[in-house]
Amino acid sequence: MADEPFDADGAIEPDDGEAAGAGADVDEQDLLTEHVIRAVGVRKVYELGGEKVHALRGVDLTVRRGEYVSIMGPSGSGKSTLFNMIGGLDKPDAGQVFVDEVDIAALDPYELAWLRCHKIGYIFQTFNLIPVSSALENVMLPMLFGGTSEADAQDRAAELLEKVELGGRLLHKPSQLSGGQQQRVAVARALANNPAIILADEPTGNLDLRTGEDIIGILEQLKDDFHVTIISATHDHKMLAASDRVVYLVDGAIEDIKSRDQLQITVGEIRGGSK
Ligand SMILES: Nc1ncnc2c1ncn2[C@@H]1O[C@H](COP(=O)(O)OP(=O)(O)OP(=O)(O)O)[C@@H](O)[C@H]1O
Ligand SMILES: [Mg+2]
Numbered sequence: 001m002a003d004e005p006f007d008a009d010g011a012i013e014p015d016d017g018e019a020a021g022a023g024a025d026v027d028e029q030d031l032l033t034e035h036v037i038r039a040v041g042v043r044k045v046y047e048l049g050g051e052k053v054h055a056l057r058g059v060d061l062t063v064r065r066g067e068y069v070s071i072m073g074p075s076g077s078g079k080s081t082l083f084n085m086i087g088g089l090d091k092p093d094a095g096q097v098f099v100d101e102v103d104i105a106a107l108d109p110y111e112l113a114w115l116r117c118h119k120i121g122y123i124f125q126t127f128n129l130i131p132v133s134s135a136l137e138n139v140m141l142p143m144l145f146g147g148t149s150e151a152d153a154q155d156r157a158a159e160l161l162e163k164v165e166l167g168g169r170l171l172h173k174p175s176q177l178s179g180g181q182q183q184r185v186a187v188a189r190a191l192a193n194n195p196a197i198i199l200a201d202e203p204t205g206n207l208d209l210r211t212g213e214d215i216i217g218i219l220e221q222l223k224d225d226f227h228v229t230i231i232s233a234t235h236d237h238k239m240l241a242a243s244d245r246v247v248y249l250v251d252g253a254i255e256d257i258k259s260r261d262q263l264q265i266t267v268g269e270i271r272g273g274s275k
Contacts, residue, residue, distance in 0.1 A: 036197055036229045037063040037086055041095035044081050044252075055081040057252040058095065065196070066227040068220070070239045073249035079233035080201055082249065086231065087120050087199045088112050099197070117146050121190030125202035127182040129174040135161055135185045136170040142192040153192075160188035164218060180211030187218055198222065200232040204239065216242050 044056040055078045063069050071079050084090035085097055088104050096103050099119060107115060129138045139157035144150065161170055164184035174182050183203060190198055200219065204212030220242045222228045232239060240246055240263055248256040 034064060035062050035098075036065045036067075036100060037061070037231070038098040038101070039082070039086060039095065040098070042082070042085050042092045042097060043094040044078070044085065044090075045093050054252050056085070056092070059249075059252075059254055061247060061254065063229060063231060065229055066223065067244045068223050068230045068242055069232070070243040070246045071231065071233045071249055072235070072240075072246055073233075075235075077249045078252040079249055081252075083199050083201050083231070083233060087122060088116050117142060118193045119196050121192070121195035121198045123183070123186050123190050123198065123200040123203045125205035127174070127179075127186045127206075129182055129185055129189070131174050134171045134173055135166060135177065135188075138174070138185055139188045139192055142189060146193045148193075157188070157192070160191055161185070163191075164188050178211075180207050180214060183207060183211075183215055184218070187215065191222070194226075195228065197229045197231065200230065202233055202235065204234065204236045209238070212236060213238060 039059055039061045042056050042059045043054075046053040046055055059078075059082060061082075071082065073079055081090075085092050086099075088097075088099075088107075091105060096105060098104070099115060104112065104115065130141070133141070136154065136157050139160055140150075140153040143153035143156060148156070158167070158170060161167060161184075164187055166181060166184055166188070169177060169181060172181075174185070177185065183206075187203075190200075198219070203219070204215050207215060216239055219230050219232070223230055223242075232243075243263070244260050246258045246263060247254055248258075
C-alpha cells in the first residue's frame with residue numbers, strides 16, 4: 001500500500017494547497033480534523049431534450065467531522081444530485097467540493113477511486129446490493145476492491161454483519177432477505193473499509209417505521225462509537241431526532257439550516273409522537 005496517496009489515518013494528503021487555501025500559516029491538522037466536507041458554490045445543470053434543469057444553483061455547505069447532517073427537501077430539490085457531487089460520483093458544472101480540504105476535482109482517476117473506496121461509504125434508498133451474491137459476499141466486495149485479502153475480508157464482513165444483527169443470515173442472497181435486512185447489509189457494506197464519511201441517500205425510504213428507526217439507530221451508534229460523519233438525504237421526519245443539523249434544500253438551493261438546538265422542540269414532538 002506504499003503508493004497510496006493518503007496518510008495512515010486514511011486522511012487525504014492535501015495537495016500544494018492553493019485550491020484549499022491551506023497556506024503556510026494554516027494548521028493542516030486543524031483542517032483535517034474540523035471540516036471533512038466543504039462544498040463551495042456547487043452548481044449542476046442537467047440537459048434533457050434541449051431543456052435545462054438547474055438541479056443545484058450554487059450550494060455552500062460545510063460539514064464538521066463527526067457531524068450527523070440530514071438534508072431535507074421535496075422530491076426534485078437536488079438532494080441526490082448534491083450527494084453525487086459530495087461523493088465524487090459526478091462532477092459539478094461550477095463550484096468545488098473539498099473532502100478533508102482536498103479539491104476532489106483535482107484528483108486523478110486512481111485517487112478518486114481510492115477516495116470512493118476508502119473514505120466514503122454509500123447507502124442508497126434501493127439498497128443496491130448485488131442480487132446473485134450473499135450478504136457476506138456483498139459486504140466483502142469493497143474490501144476486495146480495496147486490496148484486503150479474501151480471508152480477512154470474510155472475517156471482517158462477518159463481524160460487520162454481526163454488528164447489524166445479521167450474523168444468522170450470512171449466506172442469504174438479497175432476495176431471501178427482508179427490506180430492512182437488505183438495508184442493514186448495505187449499512188455493513190458501507191462500513192467495510194472504515195470510511196470517515198457515510199453518505200446515505202434516503203436510507204429509510206423503502207422501510208416501514210420500525211425498521212427505519214432501527215437503521216437510524218445504527219447510524220447514530222456509528223456516529224457515537226466511531227465518530228463517523230453522516231450525511232443523509234431524507235424525507236423522513238424521524239431522522240431529524242438523530243441529526244446535529246438539518247439542511248433544507250428547495251429547488252437546488254439551501255433555504256435554511258437548523259442546528260439541533262433549534263430543532264429541540266420539534267424533536268421532542270417527533271420522538272413523543274412516534275411511540
Ligand atoms: N440525469 C439527469 N438528467 C436530467 N435531469 C436530472 C437528472 N438527474 C436529476 N435530474 C433532475 O434534477 C433535479 C434534482 O434531482 P434529484 O434527483 O437530485 O432530486 P432529489 O431531491 O434527490 O429528489 P427525490 O427526493 O425524488 O429523490 C430534478 O428536477 C430531476 O428531474
Ligand atoms: Mg433523490
